[in-house]
Amino acid sequence: MKGYNFAYLDEQTKRMIRRGLLKAVAVPGHQVPFGSREMPLPYGWGTGGIQVTASILGAEDVLKVIDQGADDTTNAVSIRRFFARTAGVRTTTATAEATVIQTRHRIPEKQLREDQIIVYQVPQPEPLYRLEPSRVETQRMHGLADYGLMHVKLYEDIARFGQISISYDYPVMVNERYLMSPSPIPAFDNPKMDMMPALQLFGAGREKRIYAIPPWTRVRSLDFVDHPFRAINAPHPCGVCGATDSYLDEIVTDDRGGRLFVCSDTDHCAERREAAT
């Protein structure tokens, strides 16, 4: 775009972010502070993910952007357009075709490959913030791997509700060292993070933190031996493609309690339907 650098950010800023990313990859799950810039999109709307994507994007890359698993939700459309405009890169909705996938709240159903990078938009990188609001304190807790507070919270959930009540943004241990927020993906997606062949990058613009999971890294959802981690999903097949193993959206179809459950991953659903015909 005229008057702006490739992918909007200036090269100095991209270098600064890449340095942060290298550190993040070297210390999996550790939150690295970075000089997050003010973007022409609001904080909380993906500015962290956008900055990470902007700093890793090359002219040959093919970009996919999803929000809630879908390519056509308004904010995904807006971010995809931003990069089409400022970087002129090819965009796609097909998971398999993309080299970089920026996502909010989902991991695609299709297994990602080693030659792909997934960039998560993160609203709150600190997994302990609900238990301890002071970042000075939580930083100390991470330093000492002092995660007792989180285990107590999970235990109390089981004591009160008979189960762990966290259904999304379910905390994970990365490489058996750092407690990490997987971003607000449903707990259903957590197992996909474990030993993923693709590089996983996380950007939190407003909170000015970057973190990463290198390919083939252990990612364990917190649980107890007698209360193992369980993913939650609606107990239905997809009403459109019939998939039984994909995460489902619930669509209200009438005012008499009618519901339709369909794949939240629109590309996955469309591909399955095409294959069936």
Place this chain on the structure above:
Amino acid sequence: MAYVAVKGGEQAIDNAHAWLAEERRGDTATPALSVTQIAEQLGRSVDRVMAEGSLYDRELAALAIKQAQGDLIEAAFLLRAYRTTLPRFAHSKPVETATMRIERRVSAIFKDLLGGQVLGPTYDYTHRLLDFGLMEDQVVGAAVGSKVSDETMPRVPDILGQEGLLESDVVSDREPGDLTREPLTFPAERDVRLQALARGDEGFLLGLGYSTQRGYGGSHPFAGEIRMGEVSVEIEPAELGFAIDIGDLVLTECQMVNQFKGSKTVPPQFTRGYGLVFGFGERKAMAMALVDRAMRAAELSEDVTAPAQNIEFVLYHSDNIEATGFVEHLKLPHYVDFQSELQNVRRMREKAE
């Protein structure tokens, strides 16, 4: 009803923006507002947008206000997003407020002082009666005594400082921090805190400052001095070796003087809170000075109990661009998370039955 996957987000966005443009323009029978009119006649809005947008440019601020339909936080956001794309040529030398070309200068602690009290173009002592005369384009007579004073006016802290009754400024050669380049880290030093406050939301600082007056971290403030006027900005290019004047800024500065009983190492003296903002922003400069002083509680061995004294709390929540983005992001789709919550609650209810 048959389910149709929602498509056409792109078209919807384009249509919404076209609608916005039409609404912004309003009834075309009314002449369009010019950027010059905003810059000239809505000066306090322009000042606020420049301060919170962290960019001193009256014309661009006026443009942002026009583009944002007068939504000042949206306008500040526009300025900020533009600001980050600008290259940095140089750092200015510290501006010298002691040699400010004064338009207003009041002290609440001395009845008279060198240079005197100068009310300037203030709303103070106006009776807040709607002036229906402004419905029409009235002719405004020339103001008497509106000349900018060229008299030297020493700053009140300099006067008090001579007696040692007021803590002195700490002189440092250290390069000040810059929040727009480096993320906030703790413990946050006062330079960074002041920068955050100067960019912070006026309403948030006003509320916090007010809370210190109502007992939440009180610090017995006196408005030592408030001054507003123009200062010169100078840079010293390395190849020149001397400073050159590159322009002027209007600033409002507030020196709050606060009671301090002393500690084991420091004799009783007055401490201070400092406020400095772009343009004529007296309310914000005063609130900023109160909050600055409140945040010094730990440094002065006072109890840290109130929100305004909690540095982390104040600094993480004072930026209205961050705040508005995150509060308003709640209108983005959260279908996936909500769905997982729904299934979770359904499962818990089944268990309970």
